[in-house]
Amino acid sequence: xxxxxxxxxxxxxxxxxxxxxxxxxxxxxxxxxxxxxxxxxxxxxxxxxxxxxxxxxxxxxxxxxxxxxxxxxxxxxxxxxxxxxxxxxxxxxxxxxxxxxxxxxxxxxxxxxxxxxxxxxxxxxxxxxxxxxxxxxxxxxxxxxxxxxxxxxxxxxxxxxxxxxxxxxxxxxxxxxxxxxxxxxxxxxxxxxxxxxxxxxxxx
Ligand SMILES: Cc1cc2nc3c(=O)[nH]c(=O)nc-3n(C[C@H](O)[C@H](O)[C@H](O)COP(=O)(O)O)c2cc1C
Numbered sequence: 001x002x003x004x005x006x007x008x009x010x011x012x013x014x015x016x017x018x019x020x021x022x023x024x025x026x027x028x029x030x031x032x033x034x035x036x037x038x039x040x041x042x043x044x045x046x047x048x049x050x051x052x053x054x055x056x057x058x059x060x061x062x063x064x065x066x067x068x069x070x071x072x073x074x075x076x077x078x079x080x081x082x083x084x085x086x087x088x089x090x091x092x093x094x095x096x097x098x099x100x101x102x103x104x105x106x107x108x109x110x111x112x113x114x115x116x117x118x119x120x121x122x123x124x125x126x127x128x129x130x131x132x133x134x135x136x137x138x139x140x141x142x143x144x145x146x147x148x149x150x151x152x153x154x155x156x157x158x159x160x161x162x163x164x165x166x167x168x169x170x171x172x173x174x175x176x177x178x179x180x181x182x183x184x185x186x187x188x189x190x191x192x193x194x195x196x197x198x199x200x201x202x203x204x
Contacts, residue, residue: 015140018148021181025097026146039137046126047112052134053103053172066094068161069154096181102131103172131175148183151176
Protein backbone atom coordinates (compact mmCIF):
# COMPACT_ATOMS: atom_id res chain seq x y z
CA UNK A 1 0.00 0.00 0.00
CA UNK A 2 1.31 3.45 -0.84
CA UNK A 3 2.53 5.50 2.13
CA UNK A 4 -0.06 8.18 1.48
CA UNK A 5 -2.93 5.64 1.66
CA UNK A 6 -1.47 4.25 4.90
CA UNK A 7 -1.31 7.76 6.38
CA UNK A 8 -4.88 8.54 5.35
CA UNK A 9 -6.17 5.31 6.91
CA UNK A 10 -4.24 6.05 10.09
CA UNK A 11 -5.76 9.54 10.15
CA UNK A 12 -9.26 8.06 9.74
CA UNK A 13 -8.64 5.54 12.53
CA UNK A 14 -7.42 8.27 14.88
CA UNK A 15 -10.41 10.54 14.23
CA UNK A 16 -12.74 9.97 17.16
CA UNK A 17 -15.27 11.95 19.19
CA UNK A 18 -13.45 13.50 22.16
CA UNK A 19 -15.53 15.31 24.76
CA UNK A 20 -12.93 16.04 27.38
CA UNK A 21 -10.42 18.78 26.55
CA UNK A 22 -8.82 21.97 27.83
CA UNK A 23 -8.84 25.47 26.37
CA UNK A 24 -5.36 24.98 24.93
CA UNK A 25 -4.29 24.09 21.41
CA UNK A 26 -1.58 21.69 20.29
CA UNK A 27 -0.93 23.84 17.19
CA UNK A 28 -0.69 27.55 16.35
CA UNK A 29 -3.66 29.58 15.13
CA UNK A 30 -1.80 29.98 11.80
CA UNK A 31 -1.70 26.20 11.42
CA UNK A 32 -5.43 25.92 12.24
CA UNK A 33 -6.12 28.54 9.55
CA UNK A 34 -3.97 26.64 7.08
CA UNK A 35 -5.86 23.39 7.72
CA UNK A 36 -9.19 25.18 7.29
CA UNK A 37 -8.13 26.92 4.07
CA UNK A 38 -6.70 23.71 2.57
CA UNK A 39 -9.93 21.90 3.45
CA UNK A 40 -12.01 24.61 1.76
CA UNK A 41 -9.81 24.55 -1.36
CA UNK A 42 -9.59 20.80 -1.80
CA UNK A 43 -12.91 19.33 -0.64
CA UNK A 44 -15.25 18.48 -3.55
CA UNK A 45 -18.62 20.17 -4.07
CA UNK A 46 -21.53 19.51 -6.47
CA UNK A 47 -20.69 20.86 -9.95
CA UNK A 48 -17.70 22.53 -8.27
CA UNK A 49 -20.15 25.04 -6.76
CA UNK A 50 -17.81 25.71 -3.78
CA UNK A 51 -20.77 26.52 -1.54
CA UNK A 52 -19.08 25.82 1.82
CA UNK A 53 -18.51 28.76 4.17
CA UNK A 54 -16.50 28.08 7.31
CA UNK A 55 -16.34 30.36 10.34
CA UNK A 56 -13.56 29.72 12.85
CA UNK A 57 -14.07 30.89 16.43
CA UNK A 58 -11.08 30.73 18.78
CA UNK A 59 -10.55 31.44 22.48
CA UNK A 60 -12.94 34.16 23.77
CA UNK A 61 -14.94 34.03 20.52
CA UNK A 62 -15.41 30.28 20.98
CA UNK A 63 -16.46 30.82 24.61
CA UNK A 64 -18.90 33.48 23.43
CA UNK A 65 -20.52 30.95 21.08
CA UNK A 66 -21.23 28.51 23.89
CA UNK A 67 -22.41 31.30 26.19
CA UNK A 68 -24.87 32.31 23.46
CA UNK A 69 -25.95 28.68 22.97
CA UNK A 70 -26.75 28.45 26.69
CA UNK A 71 -28.57 31.81 26.57
CA UNK A 72 -30.73 30.61 23.66
CA UNK A 73 -31.37 27.24 25.32
CA UNK A 74 -32.36 28.98 28.57
CA UNK A 75 -35.03 30.89 26.66
CA UNK A 76 -36.30 27.94 24.66
CA UNK A 77 -36.09 24.54 26.41
CA UNK A 78 -37.92 23.19 29.51
CA UNK A 79 -36.05 23.79 32.83
CA UNK A 80 -35.32 20.12 33.43
CA UNK A 81 -33.73 19.70 29.99
CA UNK A 82 -31.76 22.87 30.57
CA UNK A 83 -30.29 21.60 33.86
CA UNK A 84 -29.62 18.01 32.79
CA UNK A 85 -28.59 18.45 29.20
CA UNK A 86 -27.88 21.95 27.92
CA UNK A 87 -26.01 23.37 30.94
CA UNK A 88 -23.48 20.53 31.29
CA UNK A 89 -23.06 20.09 27.51
CA UNK A 90 -22.51 23.75 26.69
CA UNK A 91 -20.05 23.99 29.63
CA UNK A 92 -18.18 20.96 28.27
CA UNK A 93 -17.86 22.54 24.82
CA UNK A 94 -17.00 25.98 26.22
CA UNK A 95 -14.03 24.39 28.01
CA UNK A 96 -12.36 23.83 24.61
CA UNK A 97 -10.14 26.07 22.47
CA UNK A 98 -12.22 26.61 19.36
CA UNK A 99 -15.28 25.82 17.28
CA UNK A 100 -15.61 25.70 13.50
CA UNK A 101 -19.04 26.54 12.12
CA UNK A 102 -19.90 24.81 8.84
CA UNK A 103 -22.27 26.79 6.64
CA UNK A 104 -23.56 26.21 3.13
CA UNK A 105 -24.33 29.24 0.95
CA UNK A 106 -27.32 28.50 -1.33
CA UNK A 107 -26.36 31.31 -3.79
CA UNK A 108 -23.84 29.33 -5.92
CA UNK A 109 -26.47 26.61 -6.37
CA UNK A 110 -29.13 28.97 -7.80
CA UNK A 111 -27.73 29.13 -11.38
CA UNK A 112 -27.30 25.36 -11.33
CA UNK A 113 -30.95 24.90 -10.36
CA UNK A 114 -31.94 27.04 -13.37
CA UNK A 115 -29.61 25.17 -15.71
CA UNK A 116 -30.56 21.71 -14.41
CA UNK A 117 -34.23 21.97 -13.31
CA UNK A 118 -34.58 18.19 -13.23
CA UNK A 119 -32.04 18.11 -10.38
CA UNK A 120 -33.64 20.87 -8.32
CA UNK A 121 -34.40 18.65 -5.32
CA UNK A 122 -30.90 17.12 -5.42
CA UNK A 123 -28.82 20.28 -4.98
CA UNK A 124 -29.59 20.86 -1.26
CA UNK A 125 -28.86 17.20 -0.60
CA UNK A 126 -25.53 17.33 -2.45
CA UNK A 127 -24.64 20.58 -0.72
CA UNK A 128 -25.16 18.74 2.62
CA UNK A 129 -22.93 15.91 1.37
CA UNK A 130 -20.19 18.40 0.55
CA UNK A 131 -20.53 20.01 3.99
CA UNK A 132 -20.17 16.55 5.57
CA UNK A 133 -16.98 16.01 3.58
CA UNK A 134 -15.56 19.31 4.87
CA UNK A 135 -16.49 18.29 8.42
CA UNK A 136 -14.83 14.90 8.09
CA UNK A 137 -11.67 16.33 6.52
CA UNK A 138 -11.16 18.94 9.23
CA UNK A 139 -12.09 16.59 12.06
CA UNK A 140 -9.44 14.13 10.78
CA UNK A 141 -6.81 16.83 10.20
CA UNK A 142 -7.25 18.50 13.60
CA UNK A 143 -7.03 15.14 15.36
CA UNK A 144 -3.90 14.31 13.33
CA UNK A 145 -2.43 17.47 14.88
CA UNK A 146 -3.12 16.17 18.40
CA UNK A 147 -6.39 18.03 19.06
CA UNK A 148 -9.57 16.37 20.36
CA UNK A 149 -12.80 17.18 18.49
CA UNK A 150 -16.51 16.48 18.59
CA UNK A 151 -19.28 17.35 16.18
CA UNK A 152 -22.38 19.21 17.38
CA UNK A 153 -25.71 20.30 15.91
CA UNK A 154 -27.07 23.23 17.87
CA UNK A 155 -28.57 24.50 14.63
CA UNK A 156 -31.22 25.65 14.02
CA UNK A 157 -31.65 26.74 17.67
CA UNK A 158 -28.63 29.09 17.63
CA UNK A 159 -28.76 30.23 13.98
CA UNK A 160 -30.30 33.70 14.36
CA UNK A 161 -28.24 34.67 17.41
CA UNK A 162 -24.98 33.48 15.81
CA UNK A 163 -25.71 35.28 12.53
CA UNK A 164 -26.33 38.47 14.47
CA UNK A 165 -23.18 38.15 16.62
CA UNK A 166 -20.70 37.42 13.82
CA UNK A 167 -22.55 39.24 11.00
CA UNK A 168 -23.11 36.06 9.04
CA UNK A 169 -25.53 36.37 6.09
CA UNK A 170 -28.93 35.03 7.11
CA UNK A 171 -29.21 33.02 3.86
CA UNK A 172 -26.22 30.84 4.78
CA UNK A 173 -27.37 27.58 6.33
CA UNK A 174 -25.60 26.36 9.46
CA UNK A 175 -25.00 22.61 9.21
CA UNK A 176 -22.71 21.64 12.09
CA UNK A 177 -20.25 22.81 14.74
CA UNK A 178 -16.87 21.11 15.22
CA UNK A 179 -15.60 21.76 18.76
CA UNK A 180 -11.96 21.17 19.67
CA UNK A 181 -9.29 21.53 22.35
CA UNK A 182 -6.30 19.74 23.85
CA UNK A 183 -7.57 16.28 24.84
CA UNK A 184 -7.48 15.21 28.47
CA UNK A 185 -8.78 11.69 28.02
CA UNK A 186 -9.22 8.90 25.50
CA UNK A 187 -12.29 8.47 23.28
CA UNK A 188 -15.16 6.29 24.47
CA UNK A 189 -15.14 2.63 23.61
CA UNK A 190 -16.43 2.06 20.07
CA UNK A 191 -18.14 -1.07 18.81
CA UNK A 192 -17.99 -1.93 15.13
CA UNK A 193 -20.89 -3.59 13.33
CA UNK A 194 -19.62 -6.57 11.32
CA UNK A 195 -18.24 -5.66 7.91
CA UNK A 196 -20.06 -8.65 6.38
CA UNK A 197 -23.36 -6.81 6.64
CA UNK A 198 -21.93 -3.45 5.56
CA UNK A 199 -19.69 -4.16 2.59
CA UNK A 200 -20.50 -6.04 -0.62
CA UNK A 201 -17.96 -6.72 -3.35
CA UNK A 202 -18.89 -8.21 -6.71
CA UNK A 203 -16.66 -9.16 -9.62
CA UNK A 204 -13.37 -9.82 -7.81
C1 LIG B 1 -23.76 13.33 10.68
C2 LIG B 1 -23.28 13.16 12.09
C3 LIG B 1 -23.95 13.81 13.12
C4 LIG B 1 -23.47 13.74 14.43
N1 LIG B 1 -24.08 14.49 15.41
C5 LIG B 1 -23.54 14.51 16.65
C6 LIG B 1 -24.08 15.38 17.63
O1 LIG B 1 -25.00 16.15 17.37
N2 LIG B 1 -23.54 15.35 18.87
C7 LIG B 1 -22.48 14.53 19.18
O2 LIG B 1 -22.02 14.55 20.32
N3 LIG B 1 -21.94 13.71 18.25
C8 LIG B 1 -22.45 13.68 16.99
N4 LIG B 1 -21.89 12.88 16.03
C9 LIG B 1 -20.76 12.00 16.39
C10 LIG B 1 -21.15 10.52 16.40
O3 LIG B 1 -21.97 10.25 17.51
C11 LIG B 1 -19.86 9.71 16.44
O4 LIG B 1 -19.10 10.03 15.30
C12 LIG B 1 -20.14 8.22 16.46
O5 LIG B 1 -20.73 7.84 17.67
C13 LIG B 1 -18.85 7.40 16.28
O6 LIG B 1 -17.89 7.75 17.27
P1 LIG B 1 -16.47 8.35 16.87
O7 LIG B 1 -16.70 9.74 16.33
O8 LIG B 1 -15.68 8.37 18.14
O9 LIG B 1 -15.88 7.46 15.84
C14 LIG B 1 -22.35 12.93 14.72
C15 LIG B 1 -21.70 12.26 13.68
C16 LIG B 1 -22.14 12.38 12.39
C17 LIG B 1 -21.39 11.68 11.29
